Amino acid sequence: MFLQSLHLKQFRNYRDQAIEFSAPKTILLGENAQGKSNLLEAVELLATLKSHRTSRDRDLVKNDETIAQIQASLKKELGVSALQLTLRRGSRRTAMINGETLKRQQDFLGSLNAVQFSCLDLELVRGGPGTRRTWTDTLLMQLEPVYVHILQQYNQVLKQRNAFIKQHTADPDQPPPLDPTQLALWDAQLATLGTRVIRRRARMLQRLIPIAQSWHQAISNSAEQLEILYSPNVTIDSDDATEIQQAFLSQLQAKAMAEYYQRTTLVGPHRDDITFLINQTPARQYGSQGQQRTLVLALKLSELQLIEEVVGEPPLLLLDDVLAELDLNRQNQLLDTIQDRFQTLITTTHLGSFDAQWLKSSQILRVDQGQ
Ligand code: ATP
Ligand code: MG
Helix, strand or coil, X not given: CEEEEEEXXXXXXXXXXXXXXXXXXXXXXXXXXXXXXXXXXXXXHHHHCCCCCCCCHHHHXXXXXXXXXXXXXXXXXXXXXXXXXXXXXXXXXXXXXXXEECCCHHHHCCCCCEEEEEHHHHHHHHCCHHHHHHHHHHHHHHHCCCHHHHHHHHHHHHHHHHHHHHHCCCCCCCCCCCCHHHHHHHHHHHHHHHHHHHHHHHHHXXXXXXXXXXXXXXXXXXXXXXXXXXXCCCCCCCCCHHHHHHHHHHHHHHCHHHHHHHCCCCCCHHHCEEEEEECCEEHHHHCCHHHHHHHHHHHHHHHHHHHHHHHCCCCEEEEECCHHHCCHHHHXXXXXXXXXXXXXXXXXXXXXXXXXXXHHCCEEEECCCCC
């Protein structure tokens, strides 16, 4: 897919800026705080409906304005589509494809695919389990847009079940026992929806892991061995839905007392994690900076490849300030891989990291105070 143009209206520090993309590689060049990352953020929103920098739309709308708009023209094998996302301060978003307003915003997902890579992504290895769940879920939403609904339903039931548990432990001196029939109703729903989440995560990772391993081998150029383990909170030993559901329910039962005292749901995919091992050692606690960077780079490259395989078209690659973070060897590996295979938008404060050939084949846009 190729992003032909982007039009930002009152988005972050942009007032009204149209941008045409004329080459597979675009370098966004500018001093600090000029709007380079803001531009990538706009594309990220089109791809995922989320920004990794904020969860509040009011941050995205230009100061002193009430409405922001991102418009894009995207060329795919099946034709060109016009995408439009309108963000409002304190009100709902509207998403349009080819002039038609979507009833459900989520139906926007899957129109544009992109993989974002920024220096913050080291959190993927170093951060808590929530970062890795969000990463898995964001990727899954691009691969299978229906996953958004599944996850939303799961989270909804989880919230209601938590409220139910809390309500029944309101008086700690005289705790009335949880009504087992009512709890069983929540358990059944949680297990059914949770099983869907678990199976989709497991299947996606099963496809991603070998790709990530082969990238890791290529970049690390050493005998280092990467293992990636899905660590679901519900212990599972098969992909069979009924078996996972059974395991889910029996673990809920086993934790019933603990949940009662801790006042929250202790079993389910909202507590999943992913473990990265380099030579059998957890990369999160023991990996060197270089090892962690190599790992994140391998994960990002595998995301690109997986989306390309599943969607059938190469996604966009958004690189925010990452070259400076990588040593020369990894920089070259990354730039070589991209070549013209993926449309790439890359931010930088100086052109020093690029070789002459790269510069010659790239479009260079200077970003200066939101223009
Ligand atoms: P760096 O090289 O430091 O990463 P950058 O070019 O990527 O810089 P951005 O993060 O894209 O910088 O833009 C930051 C600028 O956008 C800052 O000047 C910030 O004040 C401004 N900005 C952010 N949100 C808004 C907003 N809602 N309204 C107006 N300006 C905003
Ligand atoms: Mg930036």
